[in-house]
Amino acid sequence: MSKANAVYAQSGGVTSVINGSAYGVIKAAQESGIIDNIYGGLYGINGVLEEKLVDIAQEDPADIERLPYTPSGAFGSCRKKLPSLEKNRADFERIIEVFKAHDVRYFFYNGGNDSMDTAYKISQLSHDMGYEVTCIGVPKTVDNDLPVTDNCPGFGSVAKYNAVSIREATFDVASMHKDSTKVFVSETMGRHAGWIAASAAMAARNEEEGPHIILLPEIPFQEEAFLAEVEKIRAKLGFCVVSVSEGLQNPDGKFVADAGTVDMFGHTQLGGAGDFIANLVKNKLSIKVHNALPDYFQRSGRHIASKTDVEQAIAVGREAVNLAAQGLNGQMVTIVRDSDTPYAWSVGHTDIANIANKEKVLPPEYIREDGFHITDAFRTYCRPLIEGELWPDYQDGIPVYTKLMRHLVAQKLS
Amino acid sequence: MSKANAVYAQSGGVTSVINGSAYGVIKAAQESGIIDNIYGGLYGINGVLEEKLVDIAQEDPADIERLPYTPSGAFGSCRKKLPSLEKNRADFERIIEVFKAHDVRYFFYNGGNDSMDTAYKISQLSHDMGYEVTCIGVPKTVDNDLPVTDNCPGFGSVAKYNAVSIREATFDVASMHKDSTKVFVSETMGRHAGWIAASAAMAARNEEEGPHIILLPEIPFQEEAFLAEVEKIRAKLGFCVVSVSEGLQNPDGKFVADAGTVDMFGHTQLGGAGDFIANLVKNKLSIKVHNALPDYFQRSGRHIASKTDVEQAIAVGREAVNLAAQGLNGQMVTIVRDSDTPYAWSVGHTDIANIANKEKVLPPEYIREDGFHITDAFRTYCRPLIEGELWPDYQDGIPVYTKLMRHLVAQKLS
Numbered sequence: 001m002s003k004a005n006a007v008y009a010q011s012g013g014v015t016s017v018i019n020g021s022a023y024g025v026i027k028a029a030q031e032s033g034i035i036d037n038i039y040g041g042l043y044g045i046n047g048v049l050e051e052k053l054v055d056i057a058q059e060d061p062a063d064i065e066r067l068p069y070t071p072s073g074a075f076g077s078c079r080k081k082l083p084s085l086e087k088n089r090a091d092f093e094r095i096i097e098v099f100k101a102h103d104v105r106y107f108f109y110n111g112g113n114d115s116m117d118t119a120y121k122i123s124q125l126s127h128d129m130g131y132e133v134t135c136i137g138v139p140k141t142v143d144n145d146l147p148v149t150d151n152c153p154g155f156g157s158v159a160k161y162n163a164v165s166i167r168e169a170t171f172d173v174a175s176m177h178k179d180s181t182k183v184f185v186s187e188t189m190g191r192h193a194g195w196i197a198a199s200a201a202m203a204a205r206n207e208e209e210g211p212h213i214i215l216l217p218e219i220p221f222q223e224e225a226f227l228a229e230v231e232k233i234r235a236k237l238g239f240c241v242v243s244v245s246e247g248l249q250n251p252d253g254k255f256v257a258d259a260g261t262v263d264m265f266g267h268t269q270l271g272g273a274g275d276f277i278a279n280l281v282k283n284k285l286s287i288k289v290h291n292a293l294p295d296y297f298q299r300s301g302r303h304i305a306s307k308t309d310v311e312q313a314i315a316v317g318r319e320a321v322n323l324a325a326q327g328l329n330g331q332m333v334t335i336v337r338d339s340d341t342p343y344a345w346s347v348g349h350t351d352i353a354n355i356a357n358k359e360k361v362l363p364p365e366y367i368r369e370d371g372f373h374i375t376d377a378f379r380t381y382c383r384p385l386i387e388g389e390l391w392p393d394y395q396d397g398i399p400v401y402t403k404l405m406r407h408l409v410a411q412k413l414s
Numbered sequence: 415m416s417k418a419n420a421v422y423a424q425s426g427g428v429t430s431v432i433n434g435s436a437y438g439v440i441k442a443a444q445e446s447g448i449i450d451n452i453y454g455g456l457y458g459i460n461g462v463l464e465e466k467l468v469d470i471a472q473e474d475p476a477d478i479e480r481l482p483y484t485p486s487g488a489f490g491s492c493r494k495k496l497p498s499l500e501k502n503r504a505d506f507e508r509i510i511e512v513f514k515a516h517d518v519r520y521f522f523y524n525g526g527n528d529s530m531d532t533a534y535k536i537s538q539l540s541h542d543m544g545y546e547v548t549c550i551g552v553p554k555t556v557d558n559d560l561p562v563t564d565n566c567p568g569f570g571s572v573a574k575y576n577a578v579s580i581r582e583a584t585f586d587v588a589s590m591h592k593d594s595t596k597v598f599v600s601e602t603m604g605r606h607a608g609w610i611a612a613s614a615a616m617a618a619r620n621e622e623e624g625p626h627i628i629l630l631p632e633i634p635f636q637e638e639a640f641l642a643e644v645e646k647i648r649a650k651l652g653f654c655v656v657s658v659s660e661g662l663q664n665p666d667g668k669f670v671a672d673a674g675t676v677d678m679f680g681h682t683q684l685g686g687a688g689d690f691i692a693n694l695v696k697n698k699l700s701i702k703v704h705n706a707l708p709d710y711f712q713r714s715g716r717h718i719a720s721k722t723d724v725e726q727a728i729a730v731g732r733e734a735v736n737l738a739a740q741g742l743n744g745q746m747v748t749i750v751r752d753s754d755t756p757y758a759w760s761v762g763h764t765d766i767a768n769i770a771n772k773e774k775v776l777p778p779e780y781i782r783e784d785g786f787h788i789t790d791a792f793r794t795y796c797r798p799l800i801e802g803e804l805w806p807d808y809q810d811g812i813p814v815y816t817k818l819m820r821h822l823v824a825q826k827l828s
Contacts, residue, residue, distance in 0.1 A: 014589050016582075043592040072585035079594045163812050165711045168430075171486035171815060172714040175428050178457040180493045184710065202812060275689075295706035296598065297579045300586040304717055306811065386811030397720065397800035398577050398616060401585060 003034060004105035006324075007048060008056075009041030010073040010140075011080075011111030011118070015154030016161075016302040017313035018110060018140050019402075020068040022075065024317020025108050025138065026056055027064075034325050035106060039409055044078030044111075045118060049091060051098050053409040066402040068310055069392040071302035074404050081114045085121055092125045099126070099133055101412040106134045108320045112141035112152070116332055117356035123330040136320040137332030137352050140313075142299045144195035145359045148350040149334035153316055154299070156309030156385035159199030161301040162188055162243070163386055165294060167203035170210035170241045173290075177239035183230060183281050184210075184241045185291040187274030189298060191247045194218050194362040196298075198374045200243035202382055210241025212373075215277065217247035218362050219371035221256055226277075227284055229372050234287075242281075248273045303399055307388025312345070319347040343384030417448060418519035420738075421462060422470075423455030424487040424554075425494075425525030425532070429568030430575075430716040431727035432524060432554050433816075434482040436489065438731020439522050439552065440470055441478075448739050449520060453823055458492030458525075459532060463505060465512050467823040480816040482724055483806040485716035488818050495528045499535055506539045513540070513547055515826040520548045522734045526555035526566070530746055531770035537744040550734040551746030551766050554727075556713045558609035559773045562764040563748035567730055568713070570723030570799035573613030575715040576602055576657070577800055579708060581617035584624035584655050587704075591653035597644060597695050598624075598655045599705040601688030603712060605661045608632050608776040610712075612788045614657035616796055624655025626787075629691065631661035632776050633785035635670055640691075641698055643786050648701075662687045717813055721802025726759070733761040757798030 008025045010018055022040070029038040040054035041047030047054070054075055056064075067074055082091050099107070109119040116137045123135035139146055144155035166186055173184045190196035194216030201214060212233045215221065233240040248256045257272030278291035294301075316333040323331050331349040338344040366378035392399040422439045424432055436454070443452040454468035455461035461468070468489055470478075481488055496505050513521070523533040530551045537549035553560055558569035580600055587598045604610035608630030615628060626647045629635065647654040662670045671686030692705035730747040737745050745763040752758040780792035806813040 010589075014586055043589075046592060070585070071582050073589035076589050076592055078592055079590070160811055164717050165715070167812055167815070168485050168714040168716060169710045171484070172428055172710045175424075175457075175487035175490050176493070178460060178490055178492055181710075186711075202810075205810075205812075290709055291707070292709035292711050293705070293707040294711060295704055296583045296586045296595075297600075297706050297708060297711075300582040301579070302582060303578050383810055388811070389805075389808055391803075391805070394803055396616075396619075396797055397574055397802070398581055398619075401581070 003036045005037045005039065005103045006035045006106035006108065007039050007041055007053065007099070007104050008108045009044045009047060009110065010075050010077040011044040011109060011115035012077060012140070013142065013299060014071070014073040014077050015140060015142050015299055016071045016157040016305040017153050017310050019070050019072070019074045020310050020313030021110050021138050021140060021153060021317035023064065023067040024314040025320055028318040028321035032321050032325050035321070039102065039104070040075035042406065042408065043076035045080055045082070046078050048095050048098050051411045051413050053102065054404070054406045055409045058407045059404050063402045063404055066400070068314055069302065070401040071300040074402065075406070082118050082121065085125060092121060093129070095122055096126050096129050096131055096133065098413060100131050102409065104133065106324050108136050108138055110138040110140050112143065113146060113355065113357050113359060116352050120330065120352040120356045123352070134324045134329045135352070136323050137355065138316050138320045139332060139334065142196060143190055143193055145193040145361065146355055147358050147360045148354050150337040150345070151335055151385055153309060153313035155195060156306035157301065158189065158196055158298050159202060159382060160306040160386035161294070161298045161304050162196060162200045163202035164304055166200045166211050166241065166243060167209070169292065170203060173239050173241060180288060181290045182234060182239050182287040183289045185244060185274050185278045185289065187244050187246055187291070187293050190217065190245045192217055192359055192361065194245050197243050197245035198362055198366065198378055199382055201374045201379065202386055208237060211243040212240045213242045214373050215242065215244040215248050216362060216367065217245045217249060218367065220251040221248050223280065230281060230285065242277060244273050244277050246273050302392060305390060306386045307390040308385055310390050315347055323349055340380050343387070417450045419451045419453065419517045420449045420520035420522065421453050421455055421467065421513070421518050422522045423458045423461060423524065424489050424491040425458040425523060425529035426491060426555065427713060428485070428487040428491050429554060429556050429713055430485045430571040430719040431482070431567050431724050433484050433486070433488045434724050434727030435524050435552050435554060435567060435731035437478065437481040438728040439734055442732040442735035446735050446739050449735070453516070453518070454489035456820065456822070457490035459494055459496070460492050462509050462512050465825045465827050467516065468818070468820045469823045472821045473818050477816045477818055480814070482728055483716065484815040485714040488816065489820070496532050496535065499539060506535060509536055510540050510543050510545055510547065512827060514545050516823065518547065520738050522550050522552055524552040524554050526557065527560060527769065527771055527773060530766050534744065534766040534770045537766070548738045548743045549766070550737050551769065552730050552734045553746055553748070556610060557604055557607055559607040559775065560769055561772045561774045562768050564751040564759070565749055565799055567723060567727035569609060570720035571715065572603065572610055572712050573616060573796060574720040574800035575708070575712045575718050576610060576614045577616035578718055580614045580625050580655065580657060581623070583706065584617060587653050587655060594702060595704045596648060596653050596701040597703045599658060599688050599692045599703065601658050601660055601705070601707050604631065604659045606631055606773055606775065608659050611657050611659035612776055612780065612792055613796055615788045615793065616800055622651060625657040626654050627656045628787050629656065629658040629662050630776060630781065631659045631663055632781065634665040635662050637694065644695060644699065656691060658687050658691050660687050716806060719804060720800045721804040722799055724804050729761055737763055754794050757801070
């Protein structure tokens with residue numbers, strides 16, 4: 001097989017460990033024997049469309065080594081979703097044109113459902129246009145909602161962030177509830193799938209520890225039953241900690257807190273499920289309530305990332321290059337769980353078509369019968385994913401994170 | 415000096431390191447030669463009023479050793495502020511009565527301004543009543559607003575939490591801003607003093623790194639100037655990160671976001687300065703904004719506590735006992751800065767009367783002339799306070815924190 005160039009790009013909401021996948025792709029590309037130069041798309045697919053390709057070879061190798069310790073997207077990410085081929089053939093043709101101009105025959109796209117859809121279309125069109133580009137998807141999403149793969153890099157760390165934070169807040173409220181805050185609410189990310197809200201359950205070592213109630217997007221919100229549950233827990237412990245998904249919905253299918261704005265993917269932009277629940281408790285039960293909204297802190301909290309998650313992020317990056325070297329195309333790397341206890345995993349792969357635009361929600365066996373908490377089966381699933389710590393270095397009290405120089409390759413097109 | 419018993423109690427909002435002070439008091443009490451038994455007030459001064467005293471001798475020594483690694487108040491804290499002696503002599507007399515019943519001659523009260531006021535009154539009244547109780551204040555407040563002392567245990571860790579979190583969010587937004595969030599807002603604690611909001615500045619290693627704007631309670635909020643500053647930074651960097659104090663005020667002296675409810679100390683209960691700023695930017699500049707509200711996560715984030723802070727928390731606890739052993743009374747332990755670079759500190763002490771009900775706000779030399787940021791003088795002040803890490807142990811992916819058994823001493827009064 002003759003050598004060609006490769007593009008790696010990051011897409012969608014960034015995570016604590018997506019740069020670990022970048023690291024895996026880069027290292028494997030350099031060792032692969034099939035890839036000459038590896039370029040980074042500046043701000044995801046935008047960088048390809050605008051012919052802004054980062055020349056990774058010019059980066060300081062020490063900065064590359066620090067990527068797995070750095071949150072966010074080192075090459076810049078994007079929210080751009082390309083419309084269907086029929087409606088927007090020009091963009092796809094431009095991508096192939098740029099790839100052709102730079103002798104790019106490999107495209108590694110690191111993202112979630114929407115990104116896999118883009119990768120799938122590029123792979124299809126490149127074939128139709130007679131300039132074959134091998135497209136391999138590298139999974140990434142804190143939402144953990146990709147099908148086929150056992151879990152998604154990014155999730156383990158956001159889960160650990162929420163578990164640790166809720167654990168600390170529970171200790172806080174437990175010590176203050178006597179004559180101060182009685183109910184604490186934290187809103188987690190996770191628009192349509194309750195994986196992140198559920199992961200807060202890992203904060204507890206026993207039933208007395210919070211979160212005591214978990215409000216999932218999979219379970220329509222029942223106000224009266226919820227308030228009764230809060231009162232039941234308060235009667236027992238004196239206080240109550242609630243983890244609520246930003247995507248909590250009323251029985252009519254509307255988000256309890258709908259900000260009304262829409263992002264570029266056509267998703268409703270949310271905010272306020274935590275406020276909604278906090279105000280409800282305050283007004284109906286007349287007690288002191290506090291609420292937290294960790295927002296981006298949770299998805300970029302590399303300082304408390306899971307070691308399992310970092311290792312898997314690197315592994316799926318490496319495997320993407322391996323698959324390409326094996327001549328596979330239109331595949332996404334997956335994580336396969338070989339055993340729960342002791343936890344054992346390996347990498348696999350699946351057709352991107354099995355992933356694109358599909359969402360895996362929390363299955364019923366992970367949700368407690370009354371809908372207000374999770375089951376031991378979920379705990380067994382989630383525990384290994386938050387396991388282990390891999391601290392970044394610190395200097396002057398804050399983590400040392402990498403910023404790449406991002407020198408661009410000379411443009412060849414107009 | 416004949417031996418007697420001592421009570422240690424925690425008061426006000428808890429911190430990541432207040433249990434470090436508990437540890438310091440307990441260890442020094444056991445070594446002191448002046449203290450027979452050390453008891454913990456269950457939920458602060460409430461435990462004394464209700465004669466609910468925790469027998470610390472019955473705790474597992476391993477749990478005591480873990481206190482400096484555990485956030486929250488291990489003995490329970492309180493928001494109770496005793497009214498003036500004239501208005502509420504009965505409560506104070508009850509406290510002395512309980513102390514007398516349990517041969518308590520030493521009272522170590524671990525809290526902020528309000529708590530020092532309580533300690534001061536107990537010390538005064540015990541003298542008047544002819545049952546001398548030595549009252550020593552142990553400083554604690556994330557707000558860092560106690561006078562005399564160079565800084566307050568609890569502040570260094572909340573500063574480090576905010577610095578690290580804002581650093582990570584800045585990396586996140588920098589990588590997403592191309593076609594997603596342009597402005598990120600985080601609301602910090604700090605009702606009347608801007609120390610915590612200012613501490614977010616420690617997130618940056620250079621001017622390009624966030625936070626780019628800091629809104630302090632010391633500076634009346636000027637809407638137009640603020641929006642112009644946001645636009646200036648966006649024009650330069652493409653995005654902007656804002657740290658705003660919960661106590662931000664309009665020029666008329668009213669909080670920009672006044673929830674209208676009042677806590678037991680008569681403080682207005684706040685919430686929403688971050689929402690207010692985020693909505694303002696969204697509505698006036700028509701761009702995508704995200705905001706975070708770390709709330710209790712910041713004050714109980716022991717997983718990212720500052721080593722300096724933990725060490726100082728322990729030291730002020732130990733020194734409280736030393737002062738009592740030296741026969742001093744009505745004193746609060748202070749932290750004295752002996753040198754900025756290299757940072758050197760020692761413990762000192764001051765009359766509680768110099769502390770009670772006084773607040774130290776951010777001095778003008780720490781605030782940039784335009785009011786939208788801090789100065790290098792503040793950086794020099796804050797840097798050593800967030801320095802160093804002292805990780806708790808982890809098990810199953812979450813920190814190992816102590817829960818004391820809290821066996822109560824047999825009651826002697828009705």
